[in-house]
Amino acid sequence: MAHVERSMDQRGSAYSLFQTAIMLEGRVRTRTEELTGLMRRLERSNEALVAAKEEAETANRSKTRFLAAASHDLLQPLNAARLSLSALGDLALPAEARTIAGQVERGLQTIENLIKTLLDISKLDAGIVRPEPRPVRLADLLEDLADSFKPFAERKGLRLAVRCGEATVTSDAMLLHRILQNLVSNAVRYTGRGGVVLAARPRAGAVRVDVIDTGCGIGPDERDLVFDEFYRGGSGRGSAEEPGLGLGLSIVRRMAHALDHPLALASRPGHGTRVSLTLPLSRIPAVPAPPAPPATKLSGARVLIVENDASTADALARLLHNWDAQVAAHRDLGSVRAAAEAGVEAPDILILDYHLDDGACGLDTAAYLRDRCGADLPVIVTTADHTPEIEARVVAIGAELVRKPIKPAQLRALLTHMLA
Structure with missing residues (x-):
């Protein structure tokens, strides 16, 4: 009888162990499925984060490109207005007219500052600005x-x-x-x-x-x-x-x-x-800035302008006429080539807009006239585009870059210096 009871106890223990093993196996299976599901959700979450990051970077680049293009289009009429105001300031005006012109100038300056600031913020956020210490x-x-x-x-x-x-x-x-x-x-x-x-x-x-x-x-x-x-x-x-x-x-x-x-x-x-x-602190002494050239009349200097914006070209021509320069304004290289073939006297200096109609570039005019004249004509390139690639191209041909809106005093000093 004792033997039978021991046998029954052993069978009961074995059955309990069997039940426990089945229960543990079920728990392990459940935990494994939960962990597998969690890993899949994490993978999907990581993929979503990567996609969101790429989308944000693309949006940031698009914003920078949009602001650069928008600022270029906005700065063009602003440039014409400021040049016209400067030409107006060279005329004999009554005191009240000068006061009004000054108010308009301050308003245009505020608009220019806002456009440039928004573009600066966009460039800084996109990591485009690279300091040059x-x-x-x-x-x-x-x-x-x-x-x-x-x-x-x-x-x-x-x-x-x-x-x-x-x-x-x-x-x-x-x-x-x-x-x-x-x-x-x-x-x-x-x-x-x-x-x-x-x-x-x-x-x-x-x-x-x-x-x-x-x-x-x-x-x-x-x-x-x-x-x-x-x-x-x-x-x-x-x-x-x-x-x-x-x-x-x-x-x-x-x-x-x-x-x-x-x-x-x-x-x-x-x-x-x-x-x-x-x-x-710097251990290297700073190079002193050269003295600014005096602003004088550009008496008789032949200045060739290539500018596709009619209002800007007209305002710039009026300003240069006020400075006693001889001005020829053109819209594109074709017009410059026609004038040169007609025997028009070669210019002393060129003022070229970088972006012209139909994707043309003002630098092509510089290359054409330098080759035709057989001389390294001085060139000023104007643009409202602040990308470093354009600056590099302008520097590569030995030209001076002037950002739009053009500051008349800066332009006059630069012309005097380059024609000296």
Whole structure:
């Protein structure tokens, strides 16, 4: 009997073990199926993330191309308007007409700044802008900024001072100028009384540049927001005379990041704000800028223009006539070739638009006339396209590049220098 009972117990234990094994096998199978399903969902999620990333990058590239094309089309009529205004300014006008012309000029400048800023933001976000660090003499840069902003500061009754020793830093001069220009512009705009100081102080192998104002200040809850796009602060900031676009500090942050220059902000509401940029010291001295050539009459100089936009060509021709130049304006290479074959005297200098009708390029005109004249004619190429490929092509033929909208004073100085 005991033997039978032991046998029955062993059989019961074996059956229990069998049932346990079946149950465990079922659990393992269930867990395996759950893990397999989870892995498949993760794979699908990763594929979706990759697709979303590629779609976002494509959209970003498309946005950059769209803004570049749109800015080119927008800057063309703006360029014609500014050239016409400059030609108008050379005429004998009554005081009221000059005042109105100045107001129009300021409005056009605001439009130009907005277009260029939007394009800059797009390029920085797309990683197209590549800084070119070089030695920069800080005193020259700060003095130049102070000189350009002093009229605005004086109009508001503000003091604008520079405190800078003989320091040379390593940075991209153009991007650094844009950063500090935006900071000084903000400081002047948001300061009602007192003044603005541009100060450069050595800091252990670096230089800290401070833009300090005695304005309304920025509250703790706004300090992270002021670097966002289109944020213009509370109702107590800014002025009706010079409304801000809310893009200046956004550009500053992006450019400082691209240059790897630490940016810091300190402020006390009611007392003022200090924005600081830390720059690495340069061991190589900066090359001094050559003196600007004097702006004189271009008496008798033969200038050939190739420009497919009729309003721009007309405005540019009027401006050059006011400077006592002889001007011949053409729309394309075919017109230039016909004039040359008709025996028209060779020009002294060329002003060529890069993008012409039907995909033609202004550089083809330069090549044709240089070959026909057997001389290396000086060439100025104008364009509203800021892509580096175009700049490289212009530099490769030894021409000077002028971005649209053309600044008349810059063009006049360049013409005088190239014809000297």
